Amino acid sequence: MALVMNHEALNEFLERAFPQIAGQVRVETLDDMQLTARLMVSEQHLRPGGTISGPAMFALADVTIYLAILARIGEVALAVTTNATIDFMRKPEAGCDLLAECRILKLGRILAVGDVLIRSEGAEEPVARCSMTYSIPPKR
Amino acid sequence: MALVMNHEALNEFLERAFPQIAGQVRVETLDDMQLTARLMVSEQHLRPGGTISGPAMFALADVTIYLAILARIGEVALAVTTNATIDFMRKPEAGCDLLAECRILKLGRILAVGDVLIRSEGAEEPVARCSMTYSIPPKR
Amino acid sequence: MALVMNHEALNEFLERAFPQIAGQVRVETLDDMQLTARLMVSEQHLRPGGTISGPAMFALADVTIYLAILARIGEVALAVTTNATIDFMRKPEAGCDLLAECRILKLGRILAVGDVLIRSEGAEEPVARCSMTYSIPPKR
Amino acid sequence: MALVMNHEALNEFLERAFPQIAGQVRVETLDDMQLTARLMVSEQHLRPGGTISGPAMFALADVTIYLAILARIGEVALAVTTNATIDFMRKPEAGCDLLAECRILKLGRILAVGDVLIRSEGAEEPVARCSMTYSIPPKR
Numbered sequence: 001m002a003l004v005m006n007h008e009a010l011n012e013f014l015e016r017a018f019p020q021i022a023g024q025v026r027v028e029t030l031d032d033m034q035l036t037a038r039l040m041v042s043e044q045h046l047r048p049g050g051t052i053s054g055p056a057m058f059a060l061a062d063v064t065i066y067l068a069i070l071a072r073i074g075e076v077a078l079a080v081t082t083n084a085t086i087d088f089m090r091k092p093e094a095g096c097d098l099l100a101e102c103r104i105l106k107l108g109r110i111l112a113v114g115d116v117l118i119r120s121e122g123a124e125e126p127v128a129r130c131s132m133t134y135s136i137p138p139k140r
Numbered sequence: 141m142a143l144v145m146n147h148e149a150l151n152e153f154l155e156r157a158f159p160q161i162a163g164q165v166r167v168e169t170l171d172d173m174q175l176t177a178r179l180m181v182s183e184q185h186l187r188p189g190g191t192i193s194g195p196a197m198f199a200l201a202d203v204t205i206y207l208a209i210l211a212r213i214g215e216v217a218l219a220v221t222t223n224a225t226i227d228f229m230r231k232p233e234a235g236c237d238l239l240a241e242c243r244i245l246k247l248g249r250i251l252a253v254g255d256v257l258i259r260s261e262g263a264e265e266p267v268a269r270c271s272m273t274y275s276i277p278p279k280r
Numbered sequence: 281m282a283l284v285m286n287h288e289a290l291n292e293f294l295e296r297a298f299p300q301i302a303g304q305v306r307v308e309t310l311d312d313m314q315l316t317a318r319l320m321v322s323e324q325h326l327r328p329g330g331t332i333s334g335p336a337m338f339a340l341a342d343v344t345i346y347l348a349i350l351a352r353i354g355e356v357a358l359a360v361t362t363n364a365t366i367d368f369m370r371k372p373e374a375g376c377d378l379l380a381e382c383r384i385l386k387l388g389r390i391l392a393v394g395d396v397l398i399r400s401e402g403a404e405e406p407v408a409r410c411s412m413t414y415s416i417p418p419k420r
Numbered sequence: 421m422a423l424v425m426n427h428e429a430l431n432e433f434l435e436r437a438f439p440q441i442a443g444q445v446r447v448e449t450l451d452d453m454q455l456t457a458r459l460m461v462s463e464q465h466l467r468p469g470g471t472i473s474g475p476a477m478f479a480l481a482d483v484t485i486y487l488a489i490l491a492r493i494g495e496v497a498l499a500v501t502t503n504a505t506i507d508f509m510r511k512p513e514a515g516c517d518l519l520a521e522c523r524i525l526k527l528g529r530i531l532a533v534g535d536v537l538i539r540s541e542g543a544e545e546p547v548a549r550c551s552m553t554y555s556i557p558p559k560r
């Protein structure tokens with residue numbers, strides 16, 4: 001499906017609409033097949049012991065899939081997550097950013113489905129896998 | 141399964157081990173069948189427009205199931221979430237705390253499964269439903 | 281939400297619309313809160329070793345939630361499963377039917393969510409837990 | 421991770437251990453990255469109206485991930501599904517076989533995670549997406 005926003009437009013949208021997230025997450029690359037977003041890991045994402053918290057990875061997956069949908073339907077739409085499944089598979093590397101790669105598998109009239117693999121930057125094995133369904137409100 | 145910690149011991153554990161969460165979440169009630177936890181909703185849990193964010197609800201479900209497991213195996217164990225599925229079903233009431241009710245459905249030697257219904261305080265219809273699997277490390 | 285079909289009407293519907301399933305699954309009880317369905321376990325549901333197969337339990341959960349939705353919206357609707365999550369938690373008892381208890385957690389205009397606990401007849405501990413989302417087509 | 425069984429050995433295993441499934445599912449290709457399996461669609465997989473049933477797609481995903489794990493650990497192991505999530509995204513093409521492509525995302529000492537995309541043969545868009553966790557019993 002054709003893209004209607006590029007990665008710069010998505011980052012500008014993030015700064016305007018979600019300023020508290022814009023300092024943490026940034027779209028790195030975007031093409032027809034895949035969007036890659038970076039979580040700039042800082043103290044607020046860590047659990048005691050230095051590991052990245054599950055909710056921080058969930059939040060990264062959520063915003064990544066959301067942005068990949070907006071790249072295809074534009075920022076007018078008010079999509080909301082209806083279902084999310086996440087598998088935590090490995091411990092992230094300490095002191096590394098996370099990179100989330102998203103594919104949109106379905107973009108229907110009312111539902112969209114995407115999945116994400118999250119890796120520590122520079123690592124090959126994924127730390128988490130997530131799939132989400134978004135409900136897309138009817139056009140006015 | 142018999143409880144080895146009561147709700148006060150769980151709240152003390154939370155303050156000691158997860159001080160950043162202890163100010164947000166509190167165990168309200170606990171018996172053999174169910175643990176109820178409260179998310180004291182504040183600015184940090186909100187999205188633009190005043191709705192509670194998905195990651196905040198995910199984090200509430202996660203800590204609630206974690207505490208319900210610890211209530212049965214004690215705080216020595218280092219359980220980690222391996223899988224989580226969450227359905228976001230309704231918009232939470234503005235300006236209300238969230239209450240999460242957890243059941244432990246399985247507590248095996250290596251895996252535990254629990255589920256949670258989250259409601260706005262005073263409301264009957266659930267805003268979210270979540271189930272999670274925890275991996276329980278072997279005893280040393 | 282008020283019921284528009286009782287358990288006999290659901291069983292008649294099953295025989296008429298899904299004759300191949302009607303011989304395997306039967307609605308036992310139905311009220312505002314819960315629908316209970318029975319899987320009459322036979323050779324076709326078993327794996328080598330005599331255990332009930334995962335797909336057989338998935339199919340039971342699927343038809344149980346479907347019938348609980350129809351009980352509320354009537355058999356005119358053509359609801360389809362869009363998402364399903366199942367946790368297999370224990371081995372079913374050999375030679376026992378399975379009982380599936382379903383709650384409808386949300387019945388919206390376009391999406392419905394239900395969950396199910398499956399037990400071996402006479403056993404207390406659940407063998408599986410499942411939640412599903414159904415898409416409900418618009419009324420003509 | 422290195423393969424210890426090739427696709428012919430997997431098909432032979434299927435015929436020997438699961439004769440009732442061997443007539444329905446066949447491994448087509450296998451390499452380090454991916455296993456592809458075919459569901460030879462027949463009457464037994466169809467719902468009224470000719471669409472392939474959800475449980476038939478669930479069963480295909482289940483056996484595909486199971487075989488991809490065995491390809492890496494050998495047929496001695498008795499792996500069991502503990503969690504499965506499936507998204508049904510499109511209606512399969514009538515009269516077409518289904519092809520399931522599986523990646524193993526984690527193969528740990530006690531848990532393995534894989535995901536699957538299912539397509540109608542010759543089609544590009546996936547009809548379903550599934551991820552599963554398997555529990556791997558300790559070696560004796």
